[in-house]
Amino acid sequence: MSHLKMRVMDKSSEKITEDEAALYDRQIRLWGLDAQKRLRGARILVAGVCGMGAEVTKNLVLAGVKSVVLLDHRDLTQNDTFSNFLAPPDAIGQNVAMASEERAQVLNPMVDVVADPSNIEEKTEEFFKDFDVVFVSRCKREQLVKINNICRSNKILFLAGDVFGQVGYMFSDFMDHSYADEVKEKVEVPGQDQPVEETKIVRRVESFVPITQALEVDWTSPEYNKRLKRTSPSYFIMQVLMEFVSLYGRTPDPTKRDADIVELLTIKNALLDKLSIPPEKVKNDFAEFVFGQLSPVCAILGGVTAQEIIKAVSQKDAPLKNFFFFNTVEGVGIVESIGV
Amino acid sequence: MATHVTGILDENLRNSVKSAKILVVGAGGIGCELLKNLVLTGFEDIELIDLDTIDISNLNRQFLFQKVHVGRSKSEVARESALRFNPQANIVAYHDSITKPTYGVPFFKKFTLVMNALDNRAARNHVNRMCLAAGVPLVESGTAGYLGQVTVIKKGVTECYECQPKPAQKxxxxxxxxxxxxxxxxxxxxxxxxxxxxxxxxxxxxxxxxxxxxxxxxxxxxxxxxxxxxxxxxxxxxxxxxxxxxxxxxxxxxxxxxxxxxxxxxxxxxxxxxxxxxxxxxxxxxxxxxxxxxxxxxxxxxxxxxxxxxxxxxxxxxxxxxxxxxxxxxxxxxxxxxxxxxxxxxxxxxxxxxxxxxxxxxxxxxxxxxxxGNIIPAIATTNAVIAGLIVLESIKILQGRLNDCKTVYLNRRPNFKNWLLVPCVLVKPNPKCYVCSEKPEICVRLNVEKTTVRTLEERILKASLNMVAPDVEIVNNRGTILISSEEGETEENNDKLLKDFDIIDGTQLNCDDFLQNYTLTLNIIHSEKLEEGVEFEVLGNPEELKKAQEEQAKKDAESAVANNEGASVSTVMENDDLVCLDDEEPKKRKVEEESPQPAKKMRAESPDIIMI
The missing domain is CATH 1.10.10.520 (Ubiquitin activating enzymes (Uba3). Chain: B, domain 2)
Structure with missing residues (x-):
């Protein structure tokens, strides 16, 4: 454990100040003082400062974590400004992490916000060790796998997520995650006719799997073949887009719309074929809706993702295991447990 | 600003988003998130109203505000902050109450869509009536802790905000x-x-x-x-x-x-x-x-x-x-x-x-x-999700896809289908609704020998039935004016009793609120047997009431248990936006695929539904 980590652990056990109590009043009333103490010790990496990254950042900075590092080597594009509200529209062409730092900091002066303009592909294991939570977005699949493994071996909570146009996903790997859960029980009380409902706190453990395992399930196996009908097409759309990003090093581009749609459909057919899944499982019109990042969809994915981080850090409430999907066509926010 | 670039939203939608004129009511937790989503999506003609000023306890979620803004108008600071996300947007901010006569039906008619981002029932009732009167679709929303809800209200097509009675305050x-x-x-x-x-x-x-x-x-x-x-x-x-x-x-x-x-x-x-x-x-x-x-x-x-x-x-x-x-x-x-x-x-x-x-x-x-203080805990993440859903429902309305609009619930835990965000079909209007039906009617039980005109106006028509400035006429041959919304016209009536105006059991009062463009027939049911301390009881639509009374009579016959709870009741909270905070696992949440009219049932069955 690094020296920095020790210091932070100490800080999280310190008393919440009256200033913090005033600022965080409405959430302390919801999740309690202990959760707030744990939050303020948490060091977060947001890699990929896109619309969803901005939403996750905003929610965590507001909640009062210890620190957030914004990591992204890309320059701000016009498209980014339609969803990343942390970067000023007049900073187009500048590094997106640097451009987003100031507004992220202003959200809550009690949180340390630092921008890092380097490329995540150049980061070594040492870099990740200084975080309690790593959230990765806008990233090639092989990078996700690599970072996930680094996080596993260093006991760091790992989340990945992205929004493509009107479709979004979140993945989480919290390893063996122990948390306190509230259970309501009817209890017989002497002297009272009716049982009284009591809230009990029970300790539970939930086991997660790395992203490779969640992406490489065998859909011909009896278990998953049976589940296929109920599985959200969003799971496969996500894989198509991961593949696209890995091939082209970018997300679908509105200015290359027609060509990218063709490419997306090619990838889809190849992927579903490889997985022995009928092509109609994913309707072809998905490719129309995956350009740019629609702000409201970023808000939904970023909200759910940040809440998962808050729950995980405060070790409170059952986590969503291990995917969350939302797309505007279905309008459903669905949790899928795949590979676990 | 997603509308600036082709390829993210389709051409028709881009134009309708850009040209839509939006009213956002409330610049608090949901309002701040909503305003951000709107300007980023490309809505550029927005009016925003909130009567509140910024408090330190807002800053954990109302992210358009900072410590330096404490004490300032929420709508004005929200406007300034949101303009930095999209400087081309045109945002008009009002630091004012939406219930003021300035914001009458003509004001509401200006808008393509109204979005509520409110935290109290009285304002929601009022905006509901204004939108019904102006014929403007309303996107309604609410959050409490981890839970949230969005729905769409359109006169004649969906339930209005007041179609179903809300649970009474404890x-x-x-x-x-x-x-x-x-x-x-x-x-x-x-x-x-x-x-x-x-x-x-x-x-x-x-x-x-x-x-x-x-x-x-x-x-x-x-x-x-x-x-x-x-x-x-x-x-x-x-x-x-x-x-x-x-x-x-x-x-x-x-x-x-x-x-x-x-x-x-x-x-x-x-x-x-x-x-x-x-x-x-x-x-x-x-x-x-x-x-x-x-x-x-x-x-x-x-x-x-x-x-x-x-x-x-x-x-x-x-x-x-x-x-x-x-x-x-x-x-x-x-x-x-x-x-x-x-x-x-x-x-x-x-x-x-x-x-x-x-x-x-x-x-x-x-x-x-x-x-x-009836504090409802509030967090940024829930508000962010709900504000995202508001915009998505609004987009469907702009596309003319009202049939595809849903009531969407944000649960604390996934339901039995593993859904965290649960869409349910919109419910048809209640034909007996005392607000949105063709001829709104309601029964009120009171003692005409004890109830003053002031009580009728302040406690019944305003506080309970949410009128702003009622005119009341007795339905008789003379058309006696009991209450006038013009100042001073009927002041001398205030302390008189209803019986002084020959109001008896069965008398009908024609109650009209000009601002809300709303007329309600109020049926007086005289009773000397009200519980101590209770001045009146609002009983609902006459037909429904009859049914309820028959059922009650049956029940009473079955169990003649003496009830000595007795006496007057005290209201816990002065705020009336009490929200169910019970986040117990939903028992049976029926969704669109399983039942033709699920949402209504859900309300009755699920303990954790937020009544927004």
Missing amino acids: TFPGCTIRNTPSEPIHCIVWAKHLFNQLFGEVDPDEDVSPDAADPEQVGDAGQAALEAEANDEGNVNRVSTRGWATSHNYDAKKLFGKLFYDDIMYLLSMDKLWEKRRKPTPLQWDKLPDADGVVEGEELIQDQRPWTISQCYDVFAAAVGSLYKKLQGSGEDLVWDKDDKDSMDFVTACANIRAHIFGIPQKSRFDVKSMA
């Missing part, structure tokens, strides 16, 4: 509050009433002195002396609490003696009350108990640390002193405010002293504030 029988508290909340309600009796607007329904007409006690022959003292209202004839305090110059020691010794001794004399209950222990200020059972909470924030009874006394004395000074200084009644230090100190101290007397667990100032 109330407590008057004698529980005055005589026999058994839970911390009873003491807190009593302390808030006491505040009003001493410093605020005195409300006869909020009496804090012992109630000699307690049904448990009345009928005891041995208590004849007590009963002789009681007047026909049941209250013991004596000086009012305010009068008593004034005549003793609000001396804290004397007040303490009266409230926590004399009155408790009086309660003890009503011995029937204590046959099956723990007797209260009167307290004297100079003989306060030692700090027993109170643990020092080193780890806790100041407000969460419990107070000893002598600490309570010190806080009580200090708060009484400064509140009395304020009362004398302003010459006006004080209004209880959870964010005012003295008001909050006073209620915490009094509630805890009373709790101690009755052997009820004490509560920290932090917890008392939650209960007394």
